[in-house]
Amino acid sequence: MERLGAHGEASLAFAVQIPSPQSALEPAGRDAERIASLFPILFGGGAAIWLVVMGLTVYAVVLRDRRHQRDRTRRWVVGGGAFATTALLGLLLVRGLSAMPELLDPGAPGGPKIRVSGEQWWWRVRYELPDGASFELANELWLPRGRRMPLLLESPDVIHSFWLPSLGGKIDVIPGRVNRLGLEPTRTGTFTGVCAEYCGLSHARMLFHVVVVEPPAFEAWLAAQRADARAPAAVLAQRGHLLFQQHGCGACHAVRGTAARGAVGPDLTHVGGRVSVAAGTVANDVAGFEEWLARTEALKPGVHMPSFHMLSSEERNALATWLDGLQ
Numbered sequence: 663m664e665r666l667g668a669h670g671e672a673s674l675a676f677a678v679q680i681p682s683p684q685s686a687l688e689p690a691g692r693d694a695e696r697i698a699s700l701f702p703i704l705f706g707g708g709a710a711i712w713l714v715v716m717g718l719t720v721y722a723v724v725l726r727d728r729r730h731q732r733d734r735t736r737r738w739v740v741g742g743g744a745f746a747t748t749a750l751l752g753l754l755l756v757r758g759l760s761a762m763p764e765l766l767d768p769g770a771p772g773g774p775k776i777r778v779s780g781e782q783w784w785w786r787v788r789y790e791l792p793d794g795a796s797f798e799l800a801n802e803l804w805l806p807r808g809r810r811m812p813l814l815l816e817s818p819d820v821i822h823s824f825w826l827p828s829l830g831g832k833i834d835v836i837p838g839r840v841n842r843l844g845l846e847p848t849r850t851g852t853f854t855g856v857c858a859e860y861c862g863l864s865h866a867r868m869l870f871h872v873v874v875v876e877p878p879a880f881e882a883w884l885a886a887q888r889a890d891a892r893a894p895a896a897v898l899a900q901r902g903h904l905l906f907q908q909h910g911c912g913a914c915h916a917v918r919g920t921a922a923r924g925a926v927g928p929d930l931t932h933v934g935g936r937v938s939v940a941a942g943t944v945a946n947d948v949a950g951f952e953e954w955l956a957r958t959e960a961l962k963p964g965v966h967m968p969s970f971h972m973l974s975s976e977e978r979n980a981l982a983t984w985l986d987g988l989q
Contacts, residue, residue, distance in 0.1 A: 684827055684828065684853075684855070685827060685828065686698060686701075686827035686828070687701070688828055689828065689829075690828045690829055690847060690848055690851060690853060691828065691829035691830055691845055691847045691848055692810075692848060693764070693845065694827065694828055694830055696761050697761070700761065703757055704757075707751075707753065710750055711751070714747060773809070773812075774789050774792070775789075776788070776790075776811060776812065776814070777790065777815075777816070778803070778813055778814070778815045778835070779815075779816055779835075780815070780816075780817045781817065781819060782819050782820065782862050782864070783861065783862065783863075783864035783865065783867055783868045783964070783965065784800055784868065784940070785800060785801050785868070785870045786798065786800060786928065787799050787800060789884070791888075795888055797887050797888055797929070797931070798916070798928075798929035798931075799929060799932065800929065800933075800936070801869065801871065801928075801938070801940075801942065802872075802936050803872045803873070804874075804875065804880060804883050805845060805847050805872060805875075806847075806875065806876070806877040806879075807849065807874050807875065807877065810845070810846040811846070812843075812844055813845060814842055815833060815840065815841045815843060816839065819861075820862065821859050821861065822834070822859055823835060824855065825856055825857070826853060826855035826872060828853040829847055829855075830843065830844075830845050832858050834859060847874040849874065850875055850876060851874055852871055852872070852874075852937060853872045853874065855870045855872060856868065856869055856870075862964055863963040864963055867940075867961075868941050869942030870941065870942070871942070886932075890918045891919040891932070891988050892987075893919075896987075898980050898983045898984075899983050899987050900984075901977075901980040902980040902982070902983050902985070903920070905973070906922070906985075907921065907922075909972075911924075914927040915928065915930045916929045916930065917929075917988065926966070927966070927967060931988060932988055933946075933988050934985060934986045934987055935988075938950075939951060940962060940965075941962075943961050944961065946986075948986045949982075950982075951986055952979060952982040955981060956969060956970065956971070956978060958970070
């Protein structure tokens with residue numbers, strides 16, 4: 663999918679690829695590579711434990727009717743089944759835990775700080791820049807290749823779980839607690855993550871995307887995201903902006919550069935330039951916005967945003983056109 667956006671006097675274009683398969687066995691980050699390297703070790707250890715247990719089971723079954731062999735059989739079963747498997751599991755535990763400090767390392771301070779809030783059923787993403795400026799987006803992170811970026815994860819409602827298998831591990835997002843995670847991508851692309859902890863009706867509709875670009879493109883993206891939304895030039899988009907104001911959408915959503923200051927739902931300042939809409943529910947284009955406005959509750963059960971049945975199809979098209987132009 664390719665989204666083009668312009669802000670002020672400078673024009674900035676980003677090519678966003680189709681999201682890659684969601685697989686921990688296709689690492690695209692330092693942390694994912696470390697996790698993938700554990701797979702053969704843990705698999706081999708598990709296989710060894712299975713062979714020990716199965717071998718002892720066969721040994722015990724074969725000799726169960728031989729009275730003179732019972733004591734020896736008992737020693738093998740207890741010694742091998744209890745002590746040998748416990749020792750193997752202990753070694754696997756130590757090997758797995760040895761990776762934790764590196765996986766949780768947030769990286770060197772000084773760059774942008776990224777706060778991710780898991781909410782029913784979307785991800786609020788806030789970039790806090792070193793100069794004190796900040797901006798928000800939803801269900802999408804942008805990261806520079808080759809630089810470790812710190813993430814602070816929290817939740818205002820229930821337990822969620824942030825899982826991005828291609829770039830890093832899984833970490834729970836718990837109300838009342840801030841968990842920290844570092845991500846260091848090693849190649850560019852668009853990667854898919856999910857909530858991996860059941861959190862309610864639309865748990866399965868809580869995707870997010872991570873776009874990894876080269877450092878210069880990342881700095882350009884940061885500058886573009888700091889800018890206010892552009893005033894619509896086309897008549898249809900102007901009508902859509904008016905409808906947005908008339909129907910009180912600004913009570914829940916913010917669009918910087920307009921009177922909309924809501925903080926309940928996602929910030930829509932540059933929503934037209936994102937990979938998808940509503941946490942991967944619909945495509946990010948005019949048709950996708952129209953479908954979302956018309957069938958909100960059907961597409962995402964339990965969502966707090968109502969469907970806009972009161973709007974005509976022409977009005978929904980105008981509103982969708984304005985939203986799609988916020989890039």
